Amino acid sequence: MNAVDWAALQSAARAASERAYAPYSHYRVGAAALVSDGRVVAGCNVENAGYGVTLCAECGLVSDLVLGGGGRLIAFTCCNGDGAVIMPCGRCRQLLWEHGGDGLLVETPEGIRGMADVLPQAFGPEDLVRR
Numbered sequence: 001m002n003a004v005d006w007a008a009l010q011s012a013a014r015a016a017s018e019r020a021y022a023p024y025s026h027y028r029v030g031a032a033a034l035v036s037d038g039r040v041v042a043g044c045n046v047e048n049a050g051y052g053v054t055l056c057a058e059c060g061l062v063s064d065l066v067l068g069g070g071g072r073l074i075a076f077t078c079c080n081g082d083g084a085v086i087m088p089c090g091r092c093r094q095l096l097w098e099h100g101g102d103g104l105l106v107e108t109p110e111g112i113r114g115m116a117d118v119l120p121q122a123f124g125p126e127d128l129v130r131r
């Protein structure tokens with residue numbers, strides 16, 4: 001595969017953040033990722049009056065991935081409403097691990113990192129068969 005077009009992913013993440021439903025926190029988030037087959041998937045956060053029910057942008061992105069036929073996540077970025085790169089929350093790191101694993105590159109405020117740096121010693125699908 002060719003080099004990752006990070007500018008295109010950033011642009012998709014910013015566009016997604018503009019669709020966010022965040023009437024409670026007013027903190028918009030957009031996420032975008034490149035898939036192994038070349039597709040770009042994206043998501044935005046969707047809040048709820050039951051605050052704990054809130055869906056992070058990464059949840060929407062993973063739903064977009066699966067709905068569109070699956071595949072592995074190759075490169076991921078997410079940003080807030082100001083366009084600044086942010087880190088996925090802990091729960092969403094687990095979501096990303098499931099669909100990208102160690103092969104996933106993540107844009108962080110400190111540069112591009114491998115997913116194993118973002119979620120060290122991750123629990124994953126292999127652990128369920130290794131009993």
Ligand code: THU
Pocket residue numbers: 022025027028029044045046047054055056057058087088089092
């Ligand atoms: N949020 C995300 O969408 N993704 C993250 O990884 C961090 C947090 C959202 C959830 C909530 O709507 C808002 O940001 C404030 O926490």
